[in-house]
Amino acid sequence: MNEFIVVTVPAKVEGGVKSGITVQRDEVITVSASGRASYNGGVTYPDGTRFIEGKYSGAYMAPGLLLPGAPAGALIARVGSGPWLAVGSCQTFRAQDAGEVTVAYNDKPGQYGDNAGEYVATIENHGKI
Incomplete structure (x- = not known):
C-alpha cells in the first residue's frame, strides 16, 4: 500500500482540513x-x-x-481525534490511532481571521512497514 493525496491548507481555516486519507493504528x-x-x-x-x-x-x-510548543504558523497534523503533532515541511510518523488525517495551520483558536495564504501538503500512507 502506498496511498497519497495532495491538499491545500488555507491559513484561515480553523480546525484544519481533512485529507481524505484514513489510516489504521501503526501505519506509517x-x-x-x-x-x-x-x-x-x-x-x-x-x-x-x-x-x-x-x-x-x-x-x-x-x-x-x-499545538502548544510548536511555532505559530507551523503545519500540524492529527489522526482521527488524536493529539496534534508538528509536521512542518516534512515528517514521517507512525499512527497511534486509527482515523482520517487532518492538517492545519498552527494558530490560536478564534484568531484565524487575520491569516492569509496557504500551504500545499502531501499526505502519504505507507501502510504497516
Missing part, C-alpha cells in the same frame, strides 16, 4: 508541505519559520496555540 504516514502564509504581518513557512518585513525573525512560540 509522511506529511510534506510547501508554500507560505501569514498572520498579523508576519510571513510563515510550514516549518514555523517567520519573516517580518522581509527579515528572518525566528519561530514565534505564542501561548494558547492549537
Whole structure:
C-alpha cells in the first residue's frame, strides 16, 4: 500500500482540513508541505519559520496555540481525534490511532481571521512497514 493525496491548507481555516486519507493504528504516514502564509504581518513557512518585513525573525512560540510548543504558523497534523503533532515541511510518523488525517495551520483558536495564504501538503500512507 502506498496511498497519497495532495491538499491545500488555507491559513484561515480553523480546525484544519481533512485529507481524505484514513489510516489504521501503526501505519506509517509522511506529511510534506510547501508554500507560505501569514498572520498579523508576519510571513510563515510550514516549518514555523517567520519573516517580518522581509527579515528572518525566528519561530514565534505564542501561548494558547492549537499545538502548544510548536511555532505559530507551523503545519500540524492529527489522526482521527488524536493529539496534534508538528509536521512542518516534512515528517514521517507512525499512527497511534486509527482515523482520517487532518492538517492545519498552527494558530490560536478564534484568531484565524487575520491569516492569509496557504500551504500545499502531501499526505502519504505507507501502510504497516
